[in-house]
Amino acid sequence: KQEVTQIPAALSVPEGENLVLNCSFTDSAIYNLQWFRQDPGKGLTSLLLIQSSQREQTSGRLNASLDKSSGRSTLYIAASQPGDSATYLCAVNLGAGNMLTFGGGTRLMVKP
Amino acid sequence: NAGVMQNPRHLVRRRGQEARLRCSPMKGHSHVYWYRQLPEEGLKFMVYLQKENIIDESGMPKERFSAEFPKEGPSILRIQQVVRGDSAAYFCASSGGSHQPQHFGDGTRLSIL
Numbered sequence: 387k388q389e390v391t392q393i394p395a396a397l398s399v400p401e402g403e404n405l406v407l408n409c410s411f412t413d414s415a416i417y418n419l420q421w422f423r424q425d426p427g428k429g430l431t432s433l434l435l436i437q438s439s440q441r442e443q444t445s446g447r448l449n450a451s452l453d454k455s456s457g458r459s460t461l462y463i464a465a466s467q468p469g470d471s472a473t474y475l476c477a478v479n480l481g482a483g484n485m486l487t488f489g490g491g492t493r494l495m496v497k498p
Numbered sequence: 499n500a501g502v503m504q505n506p507r508h509l510v511r512r513r514g515q516e517a518r519l520r521c522s523p524m525k526g527h528s529h530v531y532w533y534r535q536l537p538e539e540g541l542k543f544m545v546y547l548q549k550e551n552i553i554d555e556s557g558m559p560k561e562r563f564s565a566e567f568p569k570e571g572p573s574i575l576r577i578q579q580v581v582r583g584d585s586a587a588y589f590c591a592s593s594g595g596s597h598q599p600q601h602f603g604d605g606t607r608l609s610i611l
Contacts, residue, residue, distance in 0.1 A: 417597055429502075429589060430541075430602040475541070484596045485531065485543035485554060 388413045390478055392489035399466055400497050407461040407492045409476035414454050417481035421450050421461050424473045424491070433474075434461070466496045500525050502603035503572075504590050510609045511580050519575040519606045523592030530573045531600060532558075532565060535587040547573060577608075585610045 389412045399405055409419070418437045422430040434443045434450040436459070442451040449462040459476055473493050477486035503522040511517050523530050532544040543557040547567040558565065562580075567573040577584055587607050591600040 420599065422602075427607075429504075429604040430591075432599055432601060435599045477541075479597065481597065484529070484546055484593075485557065486533075486541075486591075486600060487543070488533075488541040490540045 388416075388478060388480055388487045390476060390487050390489035392474075392476060392492050394492060395490065396493040396495075398495040398497065401466060401468060403466050403496075404462070404464050405466055405494075407463070407474050407476075407494070409459040409461070409489055411457045411459075411478050411487075413478075413480065414457050415480065416454065417479045419450075419452055419459050420477045420479070420486065421448075421459075422475040422477065424475060430475065463494075466494075468496050468498050470494060470496050502590055502592050502601055504588075504603035504606050506606060507604065508607050508609070510611060512611045513581055514579050517577040517580050517584070517608055519577075519588050519590075519608070520572045521575070521590030521592075521603060522572040523590075524594075524601055527592035527594050527601075529593045529595065529598075530567050531591040531593075532573075532575050533589045533591065535589065535605075537586070541589065544575075580608075580610050582610050584608060 393408045420435045421433045436452040447464040473491045475491045477488045530547045533541045535541045545558045545565045546554040562578045564576045587605045589605045591602045593600045
């Protein structure tokens, strides 16, 4: 059974800092991995999707890496801003059934 | 708005009533997924549907819960005889094909009195 863990569960940083969010998964036979952002009372916004054959994806100030063999992904946020405050979720897709298995999320607070 | 549309946004039911949650996928998407987020817990997969077919319902409780995605109209998640433990946010996602990125709606927050 696939388990996804995110560390830390919560993070508070001053504006402008670069930060790294971690995601680990137990079954390395994944099809892809997706990073999402969730604002309070809202749905999920897809940030980056990394296919199993890829090592990283970049979008603006965000960079996600994937190391399948070690069961890890990181989301790097450069020059953090207060508007980045949200819960960040990683989810893996094993392929069969196409369901996403989510981690518990990291609640990020960026202080002005 | 071309995004995933869920309604209602908030739904209040008394114990024993039925709850119907609706989801219209993004235009052009024929794959729909339902997830549940219990208070203080992560999102859990419930069911995966394509038009008129249930592909995977391994995450759905065996009793009281059902889902459909008819040829015409939105996908419906139906919960019969609701109990307090059904209180949660229910999210729908859609994709253009299997293994394509899933796009989420804003969810329906179900409260059981």
